[in-house]
Amino acid sequence: MSIYEELESNVRSYCRSFPVSFNRAKMSKMYADDGREYIDFFNGAGALDYGHNNDYIKKRIIEYIESDGISHALDLHTRVKGEFLTTFRNLILKPRGLDYKVMFCGPTGTNSVEAALKLSRKVTGRTGIFALSGSFHGMTLGSLSITSGKVPRAGAGIPLTGVTFIPHPHSHPELDTIAYMEELMTDEYSGVEKPAAVFIETVQAEGGVIVLSDKFIRDLRDLCDRQGVLLVVDDIQVGCGRTGKFCSFEQAGIIPDMVTLSKSISGYGLPMALLLLKPEHDIWTPAEHNGTFRGNQMAFVGAKAALEYREEHRLEEKTLKDEALVRKFVTERLLPMDKNLQYRGKGLIHGVDFGRVEIEDAAGLVGKECFLNGLVIERAGRGDCVLKIMPALTIEEDELIKGLEIIEEAMKKVLMGNK
Numbered sequence: 001m002s003i004y005e006e007l008e009s010n011v012r013s014y015c016r017s018f019p020v021s022f023n024r025a026k027m028s029k030m031y032a033d034d035g036r037e038y039i040d041f042f043n044g045a046g047a048l049d050y051g052h053n054n055d056y057i058k059k060r061i062i063e064y065i066e067s068d069g070i071s072h073a074l075d076l077h078t079r080v081k082g083e084f085l086t087t088f089r090n091l092i093l094k095p096r097g098l099d100y101k102v103m104f105c106g107p108t109g110t111n112s113v114e115a116a117l118k119l120s121r122k123v124t125g126r127t128g129i130f131a132l133s134g135s136f137h138g139m140t141l142g143s144l145s146i147t148s149g150k151v152p153r154a155g156a157g158i159p160l161t162g163v164t165f166i167p168h169p170h171s172h173p174e175l176d177t178i179a180y181m182e183e184l185m186t187d188e189y190s191g192v193e194k195p196a197a198v199f200i201e202t203v204q205a206e207g208g209v210i211v212l213s214d215k216f217i218r219d220l221r222d223l224c225d226r227q228g229v230l231l232v233v234d235d236i237q238v239g240c241g242r243t244g245k246f247c248s249f250e251q252a253g254i255i256p257d258m259v260t261l262s263k264s265i266s267g268y269g270l271p272m273a274l275l276l277l278k279p280e281h282d283i284w285t286p287a288e289h290n291g292t293f294r295g296n297q298m299a300f301v302g303a304k305a306a307l308e309y310r311e312e313h314r315l316e317e318k319t320l321k322d323e324a325l326v327r328k329f330v331t332e333r334l335l336p337m338d339k340n341l342q343y344r345g346k347g348l349i350h351g352v353d354f355g356r357v358e359i360e361d362a363a364g365l366v367g368k369e370c371f372l373n374g375l376v377i378e379r380a381g382r383g384d385c386v387l388k389i390m391p392a393l394t395i396e397e398d399e400l401i402k403g404l405e406i407i408e409e410a411m412k413k414v415l416m417g418n419k
């Protein structure tokens, strides 16, 4: 029995899909104790967009630690926090005309979702929240209340209330979702109170790479404006450039009232989470939403370096080029293998959906085969039936192609018996 089976709780999850011990990683490669090398399409579930141990970012963090830079400071002013805020304002907010205040939340994504929930309620004086079916917003009780999956919700142990789930337009194209929401908000007999906010992911990543159209996002912005309801974009997984633009809602041309950011914001896989909020909504009183780990100084150093790296390495252009490569590969080489396959993607997050394929747990079998052949790749969506292609934004083209070819071979084996 391994130390993990002996000691670590049954709650462990990803390690069950990739049952080796990793000890080293560089950019898009991970190495196991037995020396095996893996291409990483899992990308720390979105936390490693700049690759593992990116030298540009690593050098700055090492220099900072070696200089005895302050390592823990709650929300005290520190040189590196000030430098991060200045860089974030100059490289991200200003060029996009975004007038946001920045709130540092506890270290993980769910902390910024909790802050957004509290603040939406405080600003509007209402309690209800609208969220879309298929959504994933985190595992603490507030975030879990707007997460739709039955299994994670069951873990709450208490009723999760205050949320109305709206059918996702992807699953219900026949429904005018915007009109439906407006009716719920305005019809005195709908039985639903007008909500404080609507929370969306522009691409549901854990939900199986389900992409909202730019038109839907714009129409939702208009609806929220008409009804005085806040619009919150959870950009924890697909922000920071994953869809091409830094903010996933940029292409739609809207400005949300609040934006949650985490995962790759620190640039180095270090815990860090932010809430962006409009200045007029900044009605927090000091310490009203607090936490010991709101100022990971190494993360500030990494985050500043990462924002500079993005610009210097033109990551936005690279992501759009890689998007075209993946789209062409999936369309021309993967989809023809089975007419029941479905495919969705944007930027550098793509999902091959095996949900309608007749082989039981086809995505699971393909994922396993990929791992045996040196590719770490996650599954997502209902029944884990979507293979999620989400490499680092820095991945080299030959590694990207190699990873896609491993998927192709695995799919041939599972779907066509190696034809």
Ligand SMILES: Cc1ncc(COP(=O)(O)O)c(C=O)c1O
Binding pocket: 045, 108, 109, 110, 111, 113, 136, 137, 138, 139, 201, 205, 206, 234, 235, 236, 237, 238, 262, 263
């Ligand atoms: C869209 C979204 N929101 C919130 C979270 C929760 O973030 P964390 O796991 O860091 O708490 C995740 C995590 O996958 C996510 O994808």
